[in-house]
Amino acid sequence: xxxxxxxxxxxxxxxxxxxxxxxxxxxxxxxxxxxxxxxxxxxxxxxxxxxxxxxxxxxxxxxxxxxxxxxx
Ligand code: SF4
Numbered sequence: 001x002x003x004x005x006x007x008x009x010x011x012x013x014x015x016x017x018x019x020x021x022x023x024x025x026x027x028x029x030x031x032x033x034x035x036x037x038x039x040x041x042x043x044x045x046x047x048x049x050x051x052x053x054x055x056x057x058x059x060x061x062x063x064x065x066x067x068x069x070x071x072x
Contacts, residue, residue, distance in 0.1 A: 004036030012041060012059060021058060031059040040065035048072065 007013050012024075013032050021027070031039040039059040044052055047069045057064065 001034045002036070004032045004039065004042060006036075006042060006045065007032060010041065011055065017055065017058075019056075027059045038062060044068050 004010070004013070010032070011017050012020075013028060015024070031042075036042050040061040041053050041057050041059055043062065043065045044054075044057065052068065054068070057068075
């Protein structure tokens with residue numbers, strides 16, 4: 001598994017989100033250091049750009065990511 005190329009600047013990976021979930025370390029393993037292409041933050045960032053990624057969006061919220069992308 002490859003690391004996400006956004007690791008260094010990602011507010012989730014760097015614990016800078018306001019309400020980090022208790023399962024944050026598991027998400028980091030599963031998404032940031034694993035299937036990063038399935039991460040909601042990564043998907044929105046790639047589709048729309050960094051400024052469109054909500055500060056509250058967690059990696060596992062892929063359905064919400066799809067909605068955000070649909071709305072543009
Ligand atoms: S996988 Fe998602 S949460 Fe993790 S570093 Fe990449 S963009 Fe950030």
